[in-house]
Amino acid sequence: MSPALNKNRRPPHETADAKAMRDRAQSTLLHLVALMEVEFLAPGQFKSLPESARPLVDLKDIPSTWFSEPVERCDLPSLQAEAKSLFQDYEELLYCLHAVRRFKVNIAKLQKSVVSFGWKDSGFARGVHQEVHRLRASIAMLALQKQRVCPAIETTGYGGAAPELLQQKYVYQVKSLAKDISLDCFDATDDFSMAERGYASGFKPRLVVFEDMSSPLLEAYLEIYRKYNGDIFLGEHAWKHVCQNTSANLQICIDRYCRNPLSLVSSAIAHKSEQLSRKCSAETEAPSWARVVLGRC
Numbered sequence: 001m002s003p004a005l006n007k008n009r010r011p012p013h014e015t016a017d018a019k020a021m022r023d024r025a026q027s028t029l030l031h032l033v034a035l036m037e038v039e040f041l042a043p044g045q046f047k048s049l050p051e052s053a054r055p056l057v058d059l060k061d062i063p064s065t066w067f068s069e070p071v072e073r074c075d076l077p078s079l080q081a082e083a084k085s086l087f088q089d090y091e092e093l094l095y096c097l098h099a100v101r102r103f104k105v106n107i108a109k110l111q112k113s114v115v116s117f118g119w120k121d122s123g124f125a126r127g128v129h130q131e132v133h134r135l136r137a138s139i140a141m142l143a144l145q146k147q148r149v150c151p152a153i154e155t156t157g158y159g160g161a162a163p164e165l166l167q168q169k170y171v172y173q174v175k176s177l178a179k180d181i182s183l184d185c186f187d188a189t190d191d192f193s194m195a196e197r198g199y200a201s202g203f204k205p206r207l208v209v210f211e212d213m214s215s216p217l218l219e220a221y222l223e224i225y226r227k228y229n230g231d232i233f234l235g236e237h238a239w240k241h242v243c244q245n246t247s248a249n250l251q252i253c254i255d256r257y258c259r260n261p262l263s264l265v266s267s268a269i270a271h272k273s274e275q276l277s278r279k280c281s282a283e284t285e286a287p288s289w290a291r292v293v294l295g296r297c
Contacts (some may be wrong), residue, residue, distance in 0.1 A: 064108040170199030178218035205230035
């Protein structure tokens with residue numbers, strides 16, 4: 001039997017459930033590569049991509065179920081090879097788009113929970129904020145992997161950067177708000193002691209907080225980072241630091257997906273159809289739960 005006909009056969013001893021899971025995983029990968037074309041290339045650049053796999057709407061309007069929809073027969077290895085030939089940072093982009101997919105899937109689950117359990121805006125907003133933090137931190141930590149050894153730094157003025165430390169390895173805490181738990185920590189206690197543990201292990205601690213909103217907890221973190229000669233990046237300084245030494249496409253991911261993750265979800269914007277701007281387009285404002293998430297009123 002020719003390889004072309006044999007490639008989709010079920011591996012020996014594979015159960016029907018295992019095959020279904022494998023098929024869903026392949027469909028998800030195919031859709032992520034299709035989204036890569038839409039987000040970073042001109043239409044039709046991937047010659048191996050079936051037309052039915054290309055999204056027909058903007059990313060914010062793509063339903064979470066789209067990523068796992070079955071697609072007509074596709075030579076996935078050829079498609080991946082084609083994508084890798086066009087993107088030197090293919091793996092990084094795939095990681096970012098997978099994080100976006102997970103964000104949209106989890107937001108959809110939260111929205112279903114609102115219907116099932118009757119959550120109020122504040123309860124729903126807390127769940128959404130956790131997903132915002134996870135998306136931001138996941139992509140930011142990917143970018144910061146390139147900065148574990150950095151020739152120079154720019155901070156908000158907190159902490160030291162003696163010349164002998166400029167080649168020192170770092171341990172990062174990345175947060176949307178000070179109250180968020182770092183992705184690699186178990187709870188608030190574990191999170192608060194991360195700078196101390198990193199310092200004791202010979203690493204220079206660094207705190208990255210995207211929303212520079214004053215709070216007693218943030219002040220406590222600043223104090224402990226000063227104690228251990230750590231570096232602190234808040235607000236716009238945090239965004240600038242994360243984008244250092246990253247590829248142009250990864251910077252696009254940070255600006256497009258991390259700065260305002262709610263723009264990835266169409267339901268985060270409520271249209272005021274009764275009020276029209278001078279350009280005759282509907283004005284929009286975020287609903288109450290969306291405003292609570294990013295602390296904007």
